[in-house]
Structures are given as C-alpha cells and as structure tokens.
Amino acid sequence: MELKPCPVCGCKPLLYSEDEVMCVNVHCSVHGKVTKKRIWNIRAEIVNRDSQILKELVQEHRMKSNLEKIRMRFSGNSE
Numbered sequence: 921m922e923l924k925p926c927p928v929c930g931c932k933p934l935l936y937s938e939d940e941v942m943c944v945n946v947h948c949s950v951h952g953k954v955t956k957k958r959i960w961n962i963r964a965e966i967v968n969r970d971s972q973i974l975k976e977l978v979q980e981h982r983m984k985s986n987l988e989k990i991r992m993r994f995s996g997n998s999e
C-alpha cells in the first residue's frame with residue numbers, strides 16, 4: 921500500500937510496524953501518534969480534497985472581486 925504524506929504537515933510517514941505508521945516530523949501535532957495505514961491514507965485524502973475545495977473557492981472569490989473591479993472602473997469612466 922502506498923502511503924500518502926502526513927495530513928497535518930506533509931512529511932513522509934515512518935513505517936512503525938507492518939500495518940502502522942507515524943509522522944517523523946517532531947514539530948508536527950500528530951508526531952508520535954501511531955496510526956493504521958488505512959486510516960492514515962483516508963485522513964490524507966480528506967485533507968487533500970478539502971484543500972482542493974478551498975482553492976476553488978478562493979479562485980471563485982478572486983474572479984468575482986476582479987469582475988467587480990472591472991465593473992467599477994467602467995462605471996467610473998462613463999461619468
């Protein structure tokens with residue numbers, strides 16, 4: 921099973937036992953917490969998906985505020 925990077929810090933996980941992993945980063949909030957590989961990957965996937973959704977939302981917001989700026993500029997020029 922391929923392991924995804926740490927859901928909290930993005931570090932590579934350390935194989936703790938045949939079925940368990942933990943984060944190697946000592947500054948990470950989940951450091952030292954041994955987790956089943958399957959759970960680890962599910963968490964990482966959820967984090968990935970959430971950050972993707974967040975990116976899209978930010979992009980949409982930027983697009984909207986850009987449109988707003990263009991509109992303002994045009995309405996300013998017409999007067």
Ligand SMILES: [Zn+2]
Pocket residue numbers: 926927928929930931943944945948949950951
């Ligand atoms: Zn970590």
